[in-house]
Amino acid sequence: MKDKIIQFLEGQKILILGYGREGQSAHQFLIDHTKNTIVGVADLQEVTPLVEVPTYFGPEYLEAVKDYDIVIKSPGIIIKDLLEDREKEKITSLTDLFLRFCDNPIIGITGTKGKSTTASLIHHILTSVGQDNLLIGNIGRPCFEVLDEIHPETIIVYELSSHQLEFVKQSPKIAILLNIYEEHLDHYLSMDDYVQCKKNIYRYQTKEDYLIYGDVKKYLSPEEISQIPSTTIDLNHNDLGIDPDQIKTKLIGDHNKKNIMTALLATRLVGVEPTKALETIENFTALPHRLEYVGKFKDIDFYNDSIATAQEAVICAIESLKNVNTIIIGGMDRGIDYTILIQYLNQSDIENIILLPDTNVRINALLNHEKSTKHIVMVHDLEEAVQQSFECTKKNTTCLLSPAAASYGFYRNFEERGDHFKKLVKTYGTKK
DSSP states (O other): OHHHHHHHHTTOEEEEEOOSHHHHHHHHHHHHHOSSOEEEEEESSOOOOSSOOOEEESTTGGGGGGGOSEEEEOTTOOOTTSSOHHHHTTEEOHHHHHHHHOOSOEEEEEOSSSHHHHHHHHHHHHHHTTOOEEEEETTSOOGGGGGGGOOTTOEEEEEOOHHHHTTOSOOOSEEEEEEOOSOOTTTSSSHHHHHHHHHHHHHTOOTTOEEEEEEOTTTSOHHHHHHOSSEEEEGGGOOOOOOGGGOOOSOOSHHHHHHHHHHHHHHHHTTOOHHHHHHHHTTOOOOTTSSEEEEEETTEEEEEOTTOOSHHHHHHHHHHHOOEEEEEEEOBOOOOOOHHHHHHHHHSSOOEEEEETTTHHHHHHHHHHTTOOSEEEEOSSHHHHHHHHHHHSOTTEEEEEOOSSBOTTTSSSHHHHHHHHHHHHHHHHTOO
16 A cells, blocks of 8 residues: 555655644655655645755745645645635545555545544444454544554544545545534535535445445435445444344433444444444443533533534534533634524523633524523633533533534634633532
């Protein structure tokens, strides 16, 4: 595999577009394995490359694309309509190169919500039954960092974001499309552009491949499904013969039962009997920031669901816990239509809604427009939100952080937001 990638890149004039973790990984690979490539680095922010190369920083950094043969794009770089089609044709990524040249079976997982848990479940099952496998991708480990760990029998479990799928030209052998909800509208020109990126998970499959799909009927019609060359499996109408309600698991909520069923379907396709896989599920614990129990403080249960950036994920969290008295929502405003969430909250038993910026003004206006009778609290930051939650939440009920918004602009990522929430809860929860 590595030799194929080197052959593809050798002698080319290559621009690394975005110099975060994946960009640096790409650069290190080129340094270590190519001799005749010409490399440049472009990023909106000024960065320091691993070795001295031509650099392009600032608002016009995308202009450098026209001067290179191949562009290795990092997932976070926003393209929209800022490049012409002939320039977009030059774009590849670590994900694209990995999918194109890896001969090992790849289980690719995408979806607006649930992909990290599902990918981790698949990895857990395969590891528990003794199957050599690697968990990579959006969950945190760039694919090029594992090239030397891949053996002929290794199965690749690849969590794929829409950003990673945006410019791929190859699909995994087993593709999982969990769901599609309104999300990342700051990154794309339209919801349809976001949907098309998600569909790349199966777009290049062949008749030897498999697609497992879940709650995507709004965007994937029966007619379109019938035209997909691979074998398609509807998650909601599978033949496993397993009652999800009888599964013994530490994971909370019906959505996690679907994640488990998806993992059982995927691992069956690589030879693991579902009954054997089920035996491994019982000791699987939830990932951090996904309905994570923080603890009971001053007779209030606190849950951290910082990863919930889509309103559908927030609704799942509320329904999973069933005793939510206070919810903390809000963050970076990506222009999401919050109508579904507002209607749900107004009809729910939740009494207190604490609103964080930047979405707080818009959500508050929507709540007022719907003549909401909830106790609405506008705050300036997460610390004030936690303080207010201790003031207004009833004893022996739950306070839930489930933001329905991205963390950017306030935190580096949802993990940092969730960690800060947990620290604040423990700090104020132990004050006399």
